[in-house]
Amino acid sequence: MKNISRQQFLQSTAMAGTAMLLSSLKGFAETLQQKKIKMGVIGCGSVSTQYLPHLSKSPYVELVSACDIIPERAKLQAEKYRIPNHYAHIDQLLAGPKFDMMVTLTDMQEHGRLNKQALMAGRHVWSEKPMANTYKEGKALLDLAKEKKLRIWGAPAVVNSPQFAFMAKAIREGKLGRVSSAHAQYGHLGPTWSAFFYEKGGGSLPDLGVYNLATLTGLLGPAKSVMAMTTIVTPERTVDNKGKIKVEAEDNTMVLMDHGNGVISHVQCGFNYFDPYGHEGKGQEKQTITIWGTHGNMGLVGYDWAPFGVDLATHDHEKVQRFVPDPGTYVWQEGASVIAESLIKGIEPLIAAEHALHVLEIIEAARESGNSGKKIKLESDFKWPLI
Numbered sequence: 117m118k119n120i121s122r123q124q125f126l127q128s129t130a131m132a133g134t135a136m137l138l139s140s141l142k143g144f145a146e147t148l149q150q151k152k153i154k155m156g157v158i159g160c161g162s163v164s165t166q167y168l169p170h171l172s173k174s175p176y177v178e179l180v181s182a183c184d185i186i187p188e189r190a191k192l193q194a195e196k197y198r199i200p201n202h203y204a205h206i207d208q209l210l211a212g213p214k215f216d217m218m219v220t221l222t223d224m225q226e227h228g229r230l231n232k233q234a235l236m237a238g239r240h241v242w243s244e245k246p247m248a249n250t251y252k253e254g255k256a257l258l259d260l261a262k263e264k265k266l267r268i269w270g271a272p273a274v275v276n277s278p279q280f281a282f283m284a285k286a287i288r289e290g291k292l293g294r295v296s297s298a299h300a301q302y303g304h305l306g307p308t309w310s311a312f313f314y315e316k317g318g319g320s321l322p323d324l325g326v327y328n329l330a331t332l333t334g335l336l337g338p339a340k341s342v343m344a345m346t347t348i349v350t351p352e353r354t355v356d357n358k359g360k361i362k363v364e365a366e367d368n369t370m371v372l373m374d375h376g377n378g379v380i381s382h383v384q385c386g387f388n389y390f391d392p393y394g395h396e397g398k399g400q401e402k403q404t405i406t407i408w409g410t411h412g413n414m415g416l417v418g419y420d421w422a423p424f425g426v427d428l429a430t431h432d433h434e435k436v437q438r439f440v441p442d443p444g445t446y447v448w449q450e451g452a453s454v455i456a457e458s459l460i461k462g463i464e465p466l467i468a469a470e471h472a473l474h475v476l477e478i479i480e481a482a483r484e485s486g487n488s489g490k491k492i493k494l495e496s497d498f499k500w501p502l503i
């Protein structure tokens with residue numbers, strides 16, 4: 117995060133026109149008078165077991181309410197993390213004790229409608245990916261947030277890692293010469309607990325590819341167009357919450373992105389990748405992202421959501437050197453905590469709704485290209501370079 121004064125922040129957001137107009141910052145400014153951001157968490161499943169420990173340790177967060185349509189889950193997490201209120205429905209959550217920000221951790225297909233309801237009720241939103249089911253729905257959410265003088269942000273938080281910062285700086289400083297190509301990959305054998313990952317609106321792209329898409333667009337700039345192939349390798353699965361199900365969303369995808377100026381990148385993701393390092397990626401010492409240029413190449417070691425370092429070989433130093441072996445405080449589940457800190461301190465975070473929306477448009481375009489075999493032009497953009 118870049119440290120700027122509150123006044124600079126207010127000016128820059130108004131000037132950039134990306135966040136909100138100065139005159140519309142009332143709610144935000146009120147929030148800044150507080151010492152903690154009051155939060156309501158919706159969705160108390162698997163990912164909440166990663167978010168809640170992080171949020172509960174943040175000095176900038178007060179957990180007010182938990183909610184899940186499976187009431188025992190909300191009750192259990194509320195007890196475990198000393199959250200005073202728990203509910204079984206978003207209507208009850210929003211009608212309960214006031215909070216500033218809703219943290220959305222439900223099934224992906226529910227995000228758009230729940231995020232909209234929270235904005236309508238005057239709450240800022242941090243959403244797990246994707247922010248909405250379609251780019252159009254996501255763009256409407258951002259417009260609604262602006263109209264309501266609120267903010268919305270979406271996962272992933274990969275741009276926060278010191279390895280991302282190192283790579284962005286190396287590219288900007290020309291260490292790789294003229295950048296030409298990049299490749300990124302992420303896959304495992306697929307979640308076993310919930311059906312939504314395999315139902316319409318799910319798939320390996322919004323669950324896994326989303327990280328690499330955010331990293332590569334963050335490093336190389338917004339994509340202008342996309343081509344993709346998508347397939348289903350395992351047509352039937354057995355999951356904990358629904359038993360045997362038919363897989364409707366892609367579980368095997370290759371995406372090509374054109375970033376302009378001749379730069380092309382490739383992302384592959386899937387739910388049929390045997391990975392000896394498991395879901396956690398512990399011990400993964402290989403590069404999962406590589407960027408090539410005319411003077412050097414650079415690889416991110418480990419996954420972008422849990423990186424271990426950056427390997428760099430250049431014209432001037434052909435022997436590969438390892439940089440940034442330590443992730444510092446960065447963890448992938450930090451998104452909502454970092455946003456709370458940003459709101460309290462008046463710092464504009466690196467994570468931007470426009471970037472998350474751009475990635476959502478890529479995901480939608482990849483599905484469309486996979487179905488039609490055509491190259492799909494993109495319309496969205498975000499403020500770049502990030503660092």
Ligand SMILES: NC(=O)c1ccc[n+]([C@@H]2O[C@H](COP(=O)([O-])OP(=O)(O)OC[C@H]3O[C@@H](n4cnc5c(N)ncnc54)[C@H](O)[C@@H]3O)[C@@H](O)[C@H]2O)c1
Pocket residue numbers: 158159160161162163164183184185186189204205206221222223224226230244245246309310322323
């Ligand atoms: N599990 C992970 O490791 C992980 C990691 C990163 C991101 N994510 C993302 O987090 C989100 C949730 O994934 P998960 O693995 O925790 O799924 P999950 O199935 O374990 O949890 C989702 C929870 O949301 C609840 N829910 C669904 N609809 C709801 C509604 N309308 N109102 C309230 N509660 C509702 C479900 O009952 C369930 O408890 C997804 O977007 C996923 O891509 C998951």
